Amino acid sequence: MSPSTWLTVIGIGEGGLPDMTPAARACLRQATLVIGGERHLALAAEDIAGVEHRTWTNLEDTVAAVLARRGQPTVVLASGDPMHYGFAATLSHKLAPGDMTVLPHLSAFCLAAARLCWPVQDIACLSAHGRPIEALAPHVHDGARLLILSADGRTPAAVAALLERLDFAPSTLTVLEHLGGPQEKTFVWSPGTPCADLNTLAVECRAAPGALGLSRVPGLPDGAFTHDGQLTKREARAVTLSLLAPRPGELLWDVGAGSGSIAIEWLRAVPHTRVVAFERDPTRLATVQANALTLGVPSLIAVGGEAPAVLADFAEDPPHAVFVGGGLSRLGETLLDAAWGYLRPGGRLVANAVTKDSQAALTAFHARRGGTMTRLQVSRLLPSGGWDDRSPLLHYLGSKP
Ligand SMILES: C[S@@+](CC[C@H](N)C(=O)[O-])C[C@H]1O[C@@H](n2cnc3c(N)ncnc32)[C@H](O)[C@@H]1O
Structure with missing residues (x-):
């Protein structure tokens, strides 16, 4: 098959050219320009000997270089399946469908799952490349299996440290180096073990006795957040998140974020969501950022x-x-x-009010714009046996036409 697009991204594994399909090799030999990492170009040396090739710099510059060639035949060599946390996945957001052909190889996930006999559909496939390690936290549950593309040889130790912070130190970490190549090696990680930069990490999560093991369902215990009292309490938070009703791809503005609990639960509950959290108090702003990191949503x-x-x-x-x-x-x-003015059409405005003034504002707004109002009375049982009766809370939900 000869691709009809100007750009072809070809996946290559540690097994090099012998493991590539004849179609991918033919495409490589016919290329006028091949861009790839040093390792990829070395693996493909035999087929690109007479072809102009350029070494990949960093992701950003390489994306820019490829986009600058729009319309001219270009081949990019990338690792494994370039559409799974790979170069083609990044480019796909910047190109039209008719611009790019992808010829995938087996991904590191696929090879690791095969080596371990872990059904892929039961595993969280994650990456530690160019993103904070804390983003792995929401996937850590007792019994969960994770496959993580390591950034380099230090990733296994960094993941072990994160697991320890989360009270998951009894987890097992297996390092799979150079999957699919002659140097392939698999071993169980222990502190101080040197790891090759090219590795995929398999984690079987095990909670230590008494570990908190936070659910992704909104309404986490108040103690899960660092706060100075300015916190939407657990029960009100659960109701608020149900009114906000996050869906994949959606963006939330949390105005007056306090400790960030609403923003954080929005991000934890549904993958591929985004948040901008606004807070005027600098100390609280720092708390929002710290809570986001601890609770595994550094994208906030x-x-x-x-x-x-x-x-x-x-x-x-x-x-x-x-x-x-x-x-x-x-x-x-x-x-x-x-807030209503900035919402996109069909968007939801949710607001909570405890004080007399804020309840009056919500009531007047509701009278003008419509929507629904709910009054919530929460009381928690105290150790003394009495109830800590709190002021009722008004929840407003409006949908912008
Ligand atoms: C009740 S707290 C919010 C609690 C938050 N939902 C949580 O669970 O942590 C209200 C916060 O709004 C902030 N705030 C109040 N007026 C604001 C404004 N005009 N712009 C930005 N932040 C504001 C305050 O500093 C305070 O931290």
Whole structure:
């Protein structure tokens, strides 16, 4: 098959050219320019001897270099399956469907699952390349199996340290080096073991006795967050998240984020969601960032500043949902109207109110815009046997036409 697109991305494994399909090899030999990592070009040396080739620099520069060649025949050599956390996956967001042909090889996930006899559909396939290790945390549950593409030889130790912080030290870490090649080696990791830079890590998660083992269902215990009292409490948080109703691909603005609990639970509950959290108090802003890291959602964007003014800087990417968690008593309907204005059509506005002023603002806003109001009365049983009766909380939900 001769690709009809200007760009072809070919996957290559540690087994090199003998493991490639005849179609992929033919494409490589007919190329006018091949771009690849040093390792990929060395593995393909025999077929590209007479072809112009360029060594891959870093991801960003290589993407730019490839995009600059739009329309001219170009081949990129990448590891394994380039559509699974690979170069072609990154490029796919920047190209039209008719621009690129991908000729995949077996992915490291596929090879690792085969070596371990782990059914792929039961495993979380993750990457530690170019992203904080903390992002693995929401996948760590007792009995869970994870396959992680390591960034380099230090990744297994970094993952072990994360597991220890999460009270999952009894987990087993298996390192699979150079999968599919002559140097392939598999061993159980222990502290101090040197690991090759090219490795995939398999983790069988085991909780230590008493580990918290946080669920992804909203309504985590209040103690899961560092906070100074400015926290939407567990029961109200669970109701708030159910009203916000996150779906994959959606963006939330958490206005007056406090400790970040609403933003963090939005991100933990549904993969492929985004958050911008606005908080005017610098100390709390730092707490939002720290909580996001500890609870495994480092993608949270925390912004310092006073709403509604600070919101304008983000108007180009309108949110699917806005939660107003602070500022309502002081700013009332001004803040609600601003949030409503930035929402995309069909978006949801959720706001909670405890004080008399904020409840009045919500009631007036509801009268103008419609929506639903719910009053929640929560009481927790105290060790003394009495109930800690709290002030009722108003929840507003409005859907923008
Ligand atoms: C009740 S707390 C929010 C609690 C938060 N939902 C949580 O669970 O951690 C309200 C927060 O809004 C912040 N705030 C109030 N007015 C604001 C405004 N106009 N712009 C940005 N932040 C504001 C306050 O500093 C405070 O941290």
